[in-house]
Amino acid sequence: MTKKILFLLALLPSVLFAQHTIKGTFSPAEEFKFAFLYHVTVETSIFVTNADVAEDGTFEMKLSEDAVPGTYRIVYAQPQDQYNFDFIVNNKEDIELKFDLETGLTFDKSGENKLYSSYNRSLDLINKSIRNFYNSGKEDTSGYSKIFNILENTQQEFEKVSKGMIVNTFIKAKRPYVPETFEDVPTFSSHIKSNYFKNIDFGNETLQNSNFLIKTVLDYVIGFIDPNNANASYTENVDTVVKAIGENPKIKSILLEILWNQFAVEENEVVANYIGSNYLLDIARANNDNELINRITYFKNASIGNTAPDFEFEIKDEDEKTKTSRLSALDGSNNYLIFFWSTTCSHCLKEIPLLKDFIKTKTKEEIQVVAIALDDDKYRWKNMTYDYPDFIHVFGEGKWDNPIGYQYNVSGTPSYFILDANKKIISKPYDIGAFKKELNSLIKANKPGLYPERKQ
Known part of the structure; x- marks a missing residue:
């Protein structure tokens, strides 16, 4: 009797605490090196485990006995917010999947995920039939009713089969709109829109954690x-x-x-x-x-239509004495260019000489340039400013950690902001070519009303 009890106790952990696995195959195999598994929650994704991808594209992960059921995500490349796919883990079954860069995600084993895939494929086929019906221009009410009867029956069957499963929540939330009688395209589209959130509970934790x-x-x-x-x-x-x-x-x-x-x-x-x-x-x-x-x-x-954020800078007066001024105090031009650059930015170093040559062809009344270097090396910046004597130069110390850069919401260099005479932002060209085109258009169209009334 004692031996029998010990034997049963030896089996108990494997029965009650059996680990489930996630096995997968990536294709083409040479494009994949790793797989990271995350548990998706409403606020973030929590790392669970990871695995190397073998030469044949396969990988295997073991789930812990206390893995929380819900939506999980596999990340297979960087950046992770682009290269990933989601699936359901109930921690009651093993999962076997295939992921192909061209054909996407399929499941060989997993009741939850195979059912959800089948449901989505069924809805896609029925929706294709609906589109084909409307595109045909027919008004065959019997054929119309038949399509939507299939849609309603399909939805009910999947809700019934998935009862008690995690996927049931998603299937019920995706319940499609089914018209009671024939509707033309505008009416049908309007009703789809008005019923879009009818079956979605934004307070449902399963939906939130996905x-x-x-x-x-x-x-x-x-x-x-x-x-x-x-x-x-x-x-x-x-x-x-x-x-x-x-x-x-x-x-x-x-x-x-x-x-x-x-x-x-x-x-x-x-x-x-x-x-x-x-x-x-x-x-x-x-x-x-x-x-x-x-x-x-x-x-x-920093949006178009707003007055450009003001800032201080040092400038030389007519007697070559340095004084402190502000963007808002500049006068004498119909347009101003705020140009953000950096001495270590390769694109900037290509564009700033082109900007210099272009500005030489314009008068000061047409355009003035305020060049703000988001940089760390003040000496290198100072030496480079001598090559651009017609620009007003500002040293944006701290590079990305700079208050002027913050105020203009600058996330990359070079960045262009065209201002009117009253320092209102009127355009944000993408590059030097777009700036040239925009400024030439502004100068050519210099008509009454184009620029806001000048300050006196």
Whole structure:
């Protein structure tokens, strides 16, 4: 009896605490060297483990017995926010997957993930049938009803089969709109939009701890637009998203920051500043998030249409005496160029001589250049300034850690800001070629009303 009990006790850990594995195959194998596994949460991704990728593209990871069920992410290259894919881990099954750079992610083993893949493929096929029906121009109500009956039955079957599984939450959240009677394309599209968030609970932790809400919100805001009035559509969609999120402050903060950053990166200042001013800035203040407050503020202050942030610099007067002046005190030109550069920036060193040659062809009344070097080496900068005597030179000590660079939201050099006579930002050309074209257009179109009324 004692031997039998000891034998059963020996088996107990392997029964109750069996480790599950994630096995994968990357293709083409030579493109992959490593795989890092992260657990996705509402605020961040938590590192779990990693594995080297073998020469044949295979890898294997072991999950701990107490691995938290939910969405996990495998990162396979840098930057990790671009080279990754997500999947479900319930810690009740082994997972075997394949990831191909061309065909994407598939699963050989995993009930949760195979079911979700099957669900998404089924919806894609039915949506293709819906598009084909509308494109055909037919008004066959029986055929129309048949397609949507299939859609409704498919949704119900997947919800039923997935009951009790993690994937059930995602399937129910993705429940599509099904019209009761025939609808033309504009009506159908309008109803899809108005019902978009109907089945999504922004307070659901499973949805929060995944990329589902992020992707859904981005698809909505960017997808449902009037191309003839895109910015108005974007801002209206943002308002709808905020209403749909409801009283879920943590996820609201995260989603709005992602939306703000999306439009800020795309340099859509109208929409980014709308999100910042109407929603995100108040949230950042409530959270005492000074870093986010500064990012929003600096981005807005450096946007087209705003008066350029003021700053001090040293300048020589008519008697060659050095005095302190300010950007706001400059006078005598219809336009000013704020040019951010660095003595160690290869692109800057190519463009600044071209800028010098171009400025020589213009009068001081047409353009004045204020060149701000975001730099660390004051002696090297000073020596280089002698080659550009027509520029007003400013040393931006600290390089990226510089208050003027912050105020202008500069994230790279060279950066160009064209100001009008009253120091209002009117353009931010991408490079020297764009600057030349923009300034020539401004000079050519120097008509009454082009420039704001000059200060007296």
